[in-house]
Amino acid sequence: MKMEGKGLKLVLLASLLLNLYQSCSVFWTTNTGPRPGWSREASAEAEAAAAIPCSAHGRAFLDSLVVDGAPTCECNTCYVGADCSELSPDCSADVDSGDPVFLEPYWQKHAASSAVLVSGWHRMTYKTTGDNFISVELEKHIRRLHAAAGNAVADDRFIVFGTGSTQLINALVHALSPDSPSSSPPARVFASAPFYPVYELQTDFFDSREYEWEEGAASDFANASNGNFIEFVTSPNNPDSLLRRSVLGGSSVIYDHCYYWPHYTAIPAPADGDVMLFSNSKISGHASSRFGWALIKDKRVYERATKYIQLNSMGVSRDSQLRILKVMKAMLAEMKGEEGVFEFGYATMRERWRRLSSLVSSSNLFSLQQLSPQYCTYFRKIRDPSPAYGWLKCEMEQHRDCEAFLRSEGVITRGGAIFHSDSRYTRLSLIKTQDDFELLMLKMEALINKETSHTSF
Numbered sequence: 302m303k304m305e306g307k308g309l310k311l312v313l314l315a316s317l318l319l320n321l322y323q324s325c326s327v328f329w330t331t332n333t334g335p336r337p338g339w340s341r342e343a344s345a346e347a348e349a350a351a352a353i354p355c356s357a358h359g360r361a362f363l364d365s366l367v368v369d370g371a372p373t374c375e376c377n378t379c380y381v382g383a384d385c386s387e388l389s390p391d392c393s394a395d396v397d398s399g400d401p402v403f404l405e406p407y408w409q410k411h412a413a414s415s416a417v418l419v420s421g422w423h424r425m426t427y428k429t430t431g432d433n434f435i436s437v438e439l440e441k442h443i444r445r446l447h448a449a450a451g452n453a454v455a456d457d458r459f460i461v462f463g464t465g466s467t468q469l470i471n472a473l474v475h476a477l478s479p480d481s482p483s484s485s486p487p488a489r490v491f492a493s494a495p496f497y498p499v500y501e502l503q504t505d506f507f508d509s510r511e512y513e514w515e516e517g518a519a520s521d522f523a524n525a526s527n528g529n530f531i532e533f534v535t536s537p538n539n540p541d542s543l544l545r546r547s548v549l550g551g552s553s554v555i556y557d558h559c560y561y562w563p564h565y566t567a568i569p570a571p572a573d574g575d576v577m578l579f580s581n582s583k584i585s586g587h588a589s590s591r592f593g594w595a596l597i598k599d600k601r602v603y604e605r606a607t608k609y610i611q612l613n614s615m616g617v618s619r620d621s622q623l624r625i626l627k628v629m630k631a632m633l634a635e636m637k638g639e640e641g642v643f644e645f646g647y648a649t650m651r652e653r654w655r656r657l658s659s660l661v662s663s664s665n666l667f668s669l670q671q672l673s674p675q676y677c678t679y680f681r682k683i684r685d686p687s688p689a690y691g692w693l694k695c696e697m698e699q700h701r702d703c704e705a706f707l708r709s710e711g712v713i714t715r716g717g718a719i720f721h722s723d724s725r726y727t728r729l730s731l732i733k734t735q736d737d738f739e740l741l742m743l744k745m746e747a748l749i750n751k752e753t754s755h756t757s758f
């Protein structure tokens with residue numbers, strides 16, 4: 302009997318312990334989420350990819366091509382080999398696209414403050430914390446960023462998020478077009494040359510009864526202030542990096558301020574347009590996240606733009622919003638300090654511009670746009686130019702197509718005709734990798750030396 306009682310007690314104890322274990326695991330997985338330490342594997346995986354040696358001319362990502370079970374290096378242009386250490390001979394310098402990868406070293410240095418770990422169940426719903434699919438925290442941080450940079454009046458403005466500012470271009474054209482296109486003529490969409498070509502390409506492509514692209518120079522539209530115009534004003538401008546104002550003086554202006562940040566220009570005063578467009582791609586360099594926003598004064602315009610985004614994509618990817626929130630927090634934490642992103646961006650771009658402009662001015666072959674030092678309210682001093690793009694002119698009579706001439710000499714640029722300008726001009730992107738910039742300098746130096754030695758005979 303005694304033994305039986307003891308056995309019973311043991312069975313009871315074992316079942317109690319089992320129950321306790323089971324309720325603990327149910328508690329961990331249902332009440333407080335998964336077991337602590339669940340993120341270790343993801344973090345180790347991310348660190349392993351970042352540690353793959355790609356010399357200083359490439360990097361491996363978690364989603365890079367996998368060979369033999371490990372991600373492989375993605376090399377900078379003209380660099381090849383498993384670790385990107387070989388410079389490919391006779392490779393052309395490529396300064397065509399406006400890919401803002403010059404900020405990559407900044408984020409590699411700020412790896413800890415900018416990394417964000419996305420759990421498998423992170424915000425699976427369509428819902429966000431705010432109306433119209435926007436994250437309230439991200440909205441707050443955007444307003445803080447504008448206040449810290451002093452580049453735009455963001456208080457008392459509505460915000461619309463877009464999948465890149467690219468999505469917002471047509472959303473804003475729609476929002477500013479007539480409500481009832483059947484009873485009023487279509488809005489005439491205009492930008493003065495040279496201008497970013499996507500405004501025209503989208504307006505023509507989305508081809509609506511509400512609006513149409515208007516060819517011509519500002520002087521062709523003497524009575525534009527009375528007409529039904531939507532004018533794009535890009536300031537600083539892409540391609541020539543000049544600060545611009547409206548030339549038509551009409552009531553509907555979309556100010557594209559993608560480059561109105563202290564890396565690229567002095568900030569003389571906060572921008573205060575009724576409709577202003579911004580792109581995270583050019584601020585933090587995360588073009589891949591496809592995130593942009595518009596600040597809008599008028600409620601009706603805001604509602605029309607919001608409806609467009611709702612029907613077009615049901616808002617911006619929530620994963621992107623999470624990543625950009627983290628990046629904005631990291632930028633704000635370092636603002637105005639030695640480690641600031643604007644400080645890094647300005648120093649890099651100023652140095653590139655100094656080197657390029659001094660090389661160009663050493664010959665009569667080319668000229669660049671004229672930019673002068675200007676007082677900047679962010680840096681609280683007069684600062685040197687640091688544009689995103691060089692707008693290069695071929696000065697020799699025989700080089701009528703500047704882009705073709707440079708291409709034949711191993712420099713890939715974006716020709717003036719694309720920006721509705723003269724083909725004597727071409728755009729050099731200065732915001733790509735340091736390797737791209739160094740190759741550009743090498744090729745331009747060789748070209749200038751060759752041409753000057755020809756003419757001196």
Ligand SMILES: Cc1ncc(COP(=O)(O)O)c(C=O)c1O
Pocket residue numbers: 399464465466467468497535539557559579580581582588591592593
């Ligand atoms: C003037 C201008 N606006 C808008 C964009 C689009 O930027 P994103 O769609 O990456 O925000 C660009 C990109 O180069 C640009 O130069």
